[in-house]
Amino acid sequence: xxxxxxxxxxxxxxxxxxxxxxxxxxxxxxxxxxxxxxxxxxxxxxxxxxxxxxxxxxxxxxxxxxxxxxxxxxxxxxxxxxxxxxxxxxxxxxxxxxxxxxxxxxxxxxxxxxxxxxxxxxxxxxxxxxxxxxxxxxxxxxxxxxxxxxx
Numbered sequence: 001x002x003x004x005x006x007x008x009x010x011x012x013x014x015x016x017x018x019x020x021x022x023x024x025x026x027x028x029x030x031x032x033x034x035x036x037x038x039x040x041x042x043x044x045x046x047x048x049x050x051x052x053x054x055x056x057x058x059x060x061x062x063x064x065x066x067x068x069x070x071x072x073x074x075x076x077x078x079x080x081x082x083x084x085x086x087x088x089x090x091x092x093x094x095x096x097x098x099x100x101x102x103x104x105x106x107x108x109x110x111x112x113x114x115x116x117x118x119x120x121x122x123x124x125x126x127x128x129x130x131x132x133x134x135x136x137x138x139x140x141x142x143x144x145x146x147x148x149x150x151x
Contacts, residue, residue, distance in 0.1 A: 017128055018044045025135050027143025029080065029151065035073045036135055042066055043127045050120050059115065063107045066127075070100060081142060084149055092138055099134070102126055 019040040026033050046062040074096040081089040106126055109119060 017124065018047060019128055019131060025132075025140075027135075027139050028147050029143055032073075032077060032080070032139065032143070035069075035076060036131075036139075039066070039069065039073060039131065042069065043131065047120075047124065047127065050115055050123065053115065056110075056114055060107075060111065063103075063110060067100075067103055067107060070096075070103060074100070077139070077142065080146060080151070084146060084151060086142060086145055088138075088141065088145075092142065095134060095138055099126075099130060102130075 021037050021040050025036065027036075042062060042065060046059065046066065049059050049062060074093075078089070078093055078096070080086070081092060086092070103126065106119075106123060113119065
């Protein structure tokens with residue numbers, strides 16, 4: 001993962017890595033890229049809230065938003081794939097389903113256990129590493145396919 005996608009919030013002493021949008025993550029599909037940018041803002045808000053020990057309700061609210069938003073975002077991508085005959089549709093949908101399940105389990109654990117160092121580390125992996133990998137590989141391949149079709 002290129003370091004250009006990561007930044008450390010040294011001003012507040014936040015140890016976790018935050019998502020940073022860079023143009024090399026762009027799929028070239030405006031609505032999808034705009035949704036990715038919004039997701040980055042929300043993920044960063046969640047990670048910052050967790051690192052600052054903010055109230056469980058605030059963290060739960062951001063997790064709830066993310067749970068709903070990824071369904072909307074994944075639906076948008078899947079509509080593009082279906083409408084344009086994307087050959088990687090089933091594999092891509094499988095990644096989405098797996099992520100929704102992992103995010104749901106994370107939210108359930110947070111609701112049950114509250115904040116912890118281990119949960120923060122697992123959240124970072126799911127919320128930062130997964131997105132950078134998925135967008136940088138899977139979504140970029142979709143973007144290339146759609147561009148080749150003139151979309």
